Amino acid sequence: LAEIGIAFFLFIVGLEMNFSKFMKLGKTIFLTAIGQIVITFIFGYLVSLFFFDSSTSFIIALALTFSSTMIVVKILSDKREIDTLHGRIIIGILLIQDVVAIFALSFLQSGHLTAPLIGSSIIKGVLLFSATFFVSMFIIPLVFKLAAKSQELLFISAVAWLFLVSIFSHLLGFSFAIGAFLAGVSLAQLDYSFEVVSRVKPIRDFFSIIFFVALGMTTVPSIPTFAITPIIILSLFVIIGNPLIVIIVMGLLGFSKKSSFLTGISIGQASEFSLIIATQAFLIGKISQTALSIVALITAITLVATSYIIKYDDLLYSKFSKILSVFEFRKKKIYELAHKVENHFDAVLFGCDRIGYSIIQTFAKLKYKFLVVDFNPEIIQELASKGISCLYGDFEDFEIIGKIDMKKPRIFISTIPDFRGNVRLIRNVRRMNKNAAIFVTATTINEALELYEKGADYVIMPHFLGGEHTSYILENLKRENISQRREKHIEELKKRKLLKQEHPAR
Structure with a gap:
């Protein structure tokens, strides 16, 4: 049931992904996002090595690289800041993170990444992409044109397509989550995508709750005393380090300290993808239950903290405005x-x-x-x-x-x-x-x-x-x-x- 929740979540992520808007965002957002992902992963990996082996450190660093699209977009929407300059940059960064997270998930089940295995995965990935989008271009529009005459039939057709692509993805050696994401992306350009999203969201929310509850039931009891220190250090790294990386990168690109600050603090948290990646890694034996619990607690801590940080961003900016002038490198x-x-x-x-x-x-x-x-x-x-x-x-x-x-x-x-x-x-x-x-x-x-x-x-x-x-x-x-x-x-x-x-x- 929990895995079904992940599938529905990624299905809607794919449905709401606007690649045409992504193409308009320009090199600024691409460089900021890639810079943040790479630097966060490197520093996260080095910090994790003080407490875990290299394999576990790799997964933890990877999981903590991504920020919460659902939480951040909801807060920006409530504050009516989605259409501001920093709002557009934030959404662009989150979009790139989501795409990278999907690719990361696709390689998690590959074991040790030898050259033949990578080549095989690439071939299977091309087959999955090609088959999915061939059907979505020439068959799906006709099917959904007929199904759109009935809201119930439209909903059933969307869910059927979701499970069909997910099963095909699983047969090729990828996860159900990858197939669900591709199913959503393939329907995103249809005229009926709004209706599909509105119908599927309640089911996603229901199964997502089961996913988080199931994850929470395995989290707290398995936390040993030695894990408290890495949880605190890595949480601080995500809350402070991630924003600082973005502020520095945007400063180098010539943005003002305010735009850089408001963008940076909005991605200072781990995300749903952090939990999904850690869970998938645990299920295939790449990390222990303790490591999974650590990622879950860091995600919970950073999500709560960043919600209040974003809420009071103007007040925080006024407090740190003078210090932030240091990061206007190209002023x-x-x-x-x-x-x-x-x-x-x-x-x-x-x-x-x-x-x-x-x-x-x-x-x-x-x-x-x-x-x-x-x-x-x-x-x-x-x-x-x-x-x-x-x-x-x-x-x-x-x-x-x-x-x-x-x-x-x-x-x-x-x-x-x-x-x-x-x-x-x-x-x-x-x-x-x-x-x-x-x-x-x-x-x-x-x-x-x-x-x-x-x-x-x-x-x-x-x-x-x-x-x-x-x-x-x-x-x-x-x-x-x-x-x-x-x-x-x-x-x-x-x-x-x-x-x-x-x-x-x-």
Whole structure:
């Protein structure tokens, strides 16, 4: 039953995996993720060697390399930070970790990795991938098109496909988990994937509970006294070491200390994959029950700790902000990306992506002299290449504010949905420029009302703007111009697609 829970969990991971979005994330996320995985594994292995043999140390280091996709995405969603810069980077890192974890699982059952065995595994893996995706491309769409006429039949077909691929994977010498993941990925591009996910999740949750309960029943009684020290040391390594590795790597890539910090602390925990890898290793005799229990306890400790750390990330950042400046290795070089920063601007825009893109176009039409401030170095490089006045940095950074003459601009706009940051921006602007119009962004009604109380002239609420714009179109609707609006909108969407802009993740 526990293994069925793992299968359903990985099936949904595959269903929700968006590889097209992964391709848009760029080299920054790839380098950060690979750097974190490699460095965490090396350090984890070296630390584990002080307490265990090389084989057990290898499995423990591998298990502690991965972070919890379910927990982190849930917390980011609750905090409405999935679509922020650090939110997108975190999700990209987690996606790469999930892919690496799947490959790690596929080799766990191979015993000693000799050259012939690796070659055999690769051949079998290619066969499994090829067969699965051949069927998913030419047969599955037809089957699910018929099955979609009934919600119950759609659900049964999805579960049947899950077990069919899992059994085929097992016959080839791989685990059921690998087959379940591939079954999910093969259905991810179907139009019915949303319905399948919603139907399968309750079953996944039920069997996942059985998996965790079964694991917990074998954990605590088997922990000897000598294991307490490695549990404490390895837990601290995951909670502190993982974030530190990410902060250093992102600092080297040119990101601000805030983006690096918020990304780093979000992956300072072990994951569901840690438990799955350790369990699989135990079942095939690669590690002892004690080692499995150690991984389980480290996972539990780090998951609880990181939940509170992420919850209070802004407070922690304010406490450690000065110390974090040490990790902005390319700060001077990045500031050199600033393009045409002069003493006078009509408007200053903080945050340039989807909303900021439209605002820039309006500024250009109005012939405003404007400055864009953003903490994504890739966006700054793109703006500079177009000759747009821009400055790299965080709008909460006093050094950045000091580079701008806050007394002269008539308009300040923040498209960044950071409540505390926007409050500080309003306070700073009002202190130096009482007549300027201030536009800020919020994601909840309570935040918007409070920002108005703090002195904002207008609060942008992206989730409501669509309805307001549609109402405006309806009020001015004319038969002769609706087709023109349609064509104009299609052209605008194509431009945004070329700029790799997307609607927020589901």
